[in-house]
Amino acid sequence: MLPHAPWLSWIIPLVGAAIVPLLSFRRRLVEAFSVIVAFTAAAFAFSMIPEVFKAELPVEKHIWLPILNVKAGVILDPLSIFMASVATGIGALCILYSIAYMSEHPGYTRYYSLMLLFVGGMTGLVMASNMVQLYIFWEVVGLCSCFLIGFYYDQEKARHAGLKAFIVTRVGDASLMIGLALLYVSTGTVDFLQLANAVKGIDMGLLTITGLLVFGGAIGKSAQVPLFVWLPDAMEGPSTVSALIHAATMVKAGVYLAARTFPIFSASTTWLLFVSWIGAITAFMAATMAMVSKDIKRVLAYSTMSQIGYMMTAVGIGTMAGIFASQFHLMSHAIFKALLFLAAGCIIHSIGTRNMDEMGGLKDVFPLVYITFLIGAFSLAGIPPFNGFWSKGLIILETINEGFYGLAILSSITAIITVFYTFRMLFLTFHGEKSEYVKKLKHIHMPGITMYIPLLVLAAGCIISGFLEHNFLEFMFPHESFHLHIPENLMLIEYTISFLAIVIGLVPAYLLYFRKTISPEKIVKSSSITYALYKLLENGYFFDKFYYSLSYAVRDFAQSFRKTHTGVLSNNMLAIVAMMIILIILFITFGGV
Amino acid sequence: MFEATHLMLIASSILYAVSICALITRRNIIQVAIALEILIDAANMNFIAFSNMGLLIDPVAHAIVITSIVIGGCVETAILALAVYVYKHYRTLDVRELHRLRW
């Protein structure tokens, strides 16, 4: 381990973020500095990996808040080291990719500063040893997300999407904050390691409520039902931001929180059930929404929600194997989704559209992007031997193994839909005829070399990481002799499910979008039920509409409530007298005179 | 002693009520100023009344009342100065006409 790695891995990017504005006079300087900082942070984070196998992990703490007695500290365990490595590793790759991707935008200072702030914040989040510290970084990454989604703030859509992400996640955070307060008040500590023991005495009902409130934060951050509405809109940001923040790291913070608080709340079966069902329902709903979306990045966003739903389901199974499966899938997903986003980013950067109807036939134009995208897509669809197959399979296997058949069925259906929308996206983008739009493009400028390096690294990761299950298991549970006990016949069932899912999902996608023997529009218009269903999916189950009407209601109420301020002095004085009378009445009724 | 104190207390509470009512109902700024003056007097009278409660007459209350009268004078000056400006800008002394700032 490099000296002070648990601290420096997040302090370096944070300090770097503050230094970037000072270097803003030269673009090259900013770019070089950011890349160096990001890779240094990654080096510090990766250097912690061997620490896992040592007997005792060093924990450092510093007194920080005199009132709550909180000590700022870092927690070093496989979970945090793993997440820190993912955050800094993918962060470094995304920043490297940005050099070419953002080469024409004048706001480079803001961009690199926020990216480094994000990398630091995310690493700080996972290294935090207590809830308060976690909450701080939780908000820091939320803030970075807001500003980066609104990065192209010349467009109204981007501005709105950024702020929408901020406010929706803050709703979840409000829940997390009150959960934190309840936890602190009922146990007297916010330290994760102490909490696991401290909660043993408290009432089960209270524990459940606290757990649900804390999980509320995860729902907001990880875009789970019902607070998912911000993630599809978040695709207004640059593709690098989508890859890093809205696919690989920040949205996983919810999964991390659920896994981190698992030892605290796992005693409550209600909590576990809630977590797993929220996850499974999100997985299903998001996958169905991905089937109809026209925007390539929105498809990827829905699929992110869906895959995070899988991870939540795995956490909610309630066994260590479940936690392992969720983390394993987290790793796979971080790699393949970052790859998909970056590859999609190459295309968007080159042809300037995100609408899949305006693509088509791109596999000849971008052969290398096509191959890497294909690897990512196979991974997402769960086709062996890519990593998604192993990790998603493990989750479904665990649900069956622990007897949650409802979850298993829902997850399997989701797997079918996943295959369908993945291949729909693949066929629409890369196969078939070139669209009118692409044909008209004068010249398509090809992605630069710095954009290919991250793609190739991630593609290699997709292929390799699936086979590292046992190494990963050893890494996550270094001191316990922990094995996954999976009966042979279950393994067979799981392989069958995976195979069937691929076939059932692939065939309609192939017919509809590759062969085009049946037109999708015809199916939609064939009956009023399918049309209604299509509208339901297109509008995201009307959650968004519902929230908007709610906010309009508040706005209109505020508009009419303003009339109460008449501005006439006599009325103001009357209010004073009325207040006095009300207070007298209140004191007589409640004051106990 | 008993009666005087209590009479003064009753008088001061009446003064208080009168001035508050005047602040709500009166339209003219000068009347509002007078109402504020009465409010000060109500509080002052209370102090005088309470200074008489014990065996001795408490000198502190008297010191307070003298200071308070000075402060009342300042407030009156302020409101009258503003009244001049209000008239300059609004051409009226009706407080209910001063409702351009609202909502």
Next chain:
Amino acid sequence: MFTNIIDTLFIYAISIPVAGYLCKKLFKKDDIERIVTGLLTLIGIGLAFFYLYAMYRHLQGLPLMIHVEHLLEVSPPVASCLEIDFLGLFVAGTALTLSLFVALYSIQYVKEYENPTAYFTLLTLMVTGIIGAVFAGDLFTLFVFWELMSLSAYFLVAFKKHTWEAIEASFKYLVMCAAGNLTALYGISLLYGVTGTLNIAGVIYTLKNTALTPVLLLALIMIVIGFGVEGSIVPLHTWLPDAHPAAPSSISAMLSGIVIETGGYVLIRMLTYVFDPTIYHWQMIMLFLAIITMTTGNIMALRQEDVKRLLAYSSVAQMGYIYFGLSTLTGTGLAGSLFHIFNHAMGKGLAFLAVGILIALAGTRNIDELSGIGRKYKFIGVPLTIAILSLCGTPPLSGFWSELFIIIGAVEAKTTPFIIGALIMLFNVVLSIGYYMFVVFKKLIWNPYSPTVEKVTERTPVLMTISVWALALIIVIVGIYPKIVLDIVKLAVPTSERIAEYIAAILGSS
């Protein structure tokens, strides 16, 4: 006699008009008068700050950590006195920090006003009033300094006397606050009648052994209402959204940042020290008032077109958070309240100062006309962003901590009403993002330039920018390392031991 801090401020308040008059007579240029009086204000406040720091060191050495100076050599329980304990010190420190930067800002800001001498004299007097009210050891001294503060504030709000707006706002402010202050004086006289003394410690000591009577209850109500007008409890807040926009921006920062907080401070002092909650049961009523205050403030702010009026309403909401922390009566909740006084002073002060620069540049207060100006003037836009993020409680900025403490305090109270209150407060925080981010941030910083803004070509004024950045830096540093402020807050939280110490320090062993 008086403590150094108030002494200094008074001396400067007297010497500023003299210096201003001399400058006016000796030099033909107006600029010299403005700069000399401004610098004198700055030095006066700076010196006061220095003495306050010396007092802080001095207090730490005292056994009870309370410094008392008797004004009259009479036996303690009846005499007026000044006392400095950590509660007062904390609020005074906040007031002086903010006013230091406001003074620096004003040197450049008052350029277009015709009478800078009057402005700086009134500003110094207002600061003196705040410090005096905070250090007052008896209720009448409190009232005198309170009136000093209010009177200066009335005139400062009316400073742009050639506009109808300032006059109307100041008039409403004057009548409402004067009525409120006199109501408080009436309540104080009732307290005096019951206890026979005005010394706060003496009152506490006497009331301890007195049963609850209707007269005392009336005194409590009158004091809450009286100071609540300045402290902007809804529905007594109606002067505030009129006065804040009409005042010069630097004064809005002072009013919103510290004057209304002084109201909050007096209520905290009176309610926790004088009116024992176990006897008077005001907790639920304060909770009720706090919830009404925060909700009304936030809802009213949601649809404002005038940016300063919007910030004024949000101040009402923030005062609601402070009262909520007070009503919980737990150590954490009260600490949160006190810390929120600091954070709101810095955050809202900064917001008003930054917006003030933008308004001065663009010449309008309408949010739509100001659209995109923060993007044009990045050096103002960034601190403004920091301010509004701190105000809506985003870590790692300082506003987050007080919010967290208030929430934890409410949960610590462990009764259903307070937990519901905590939920309502969190709902309010989300609501406040609705205008802080969607209106102020989005329209002022992210939106494209409006035609008005496009025409603006002036450069940002240096001194004003420095003071804005200094406040932003304070917010960030305190946010990252809140211990520097929390160490004082910890000593300032009113607990029963602290109240006992307070009585012992002022009344002596008797």
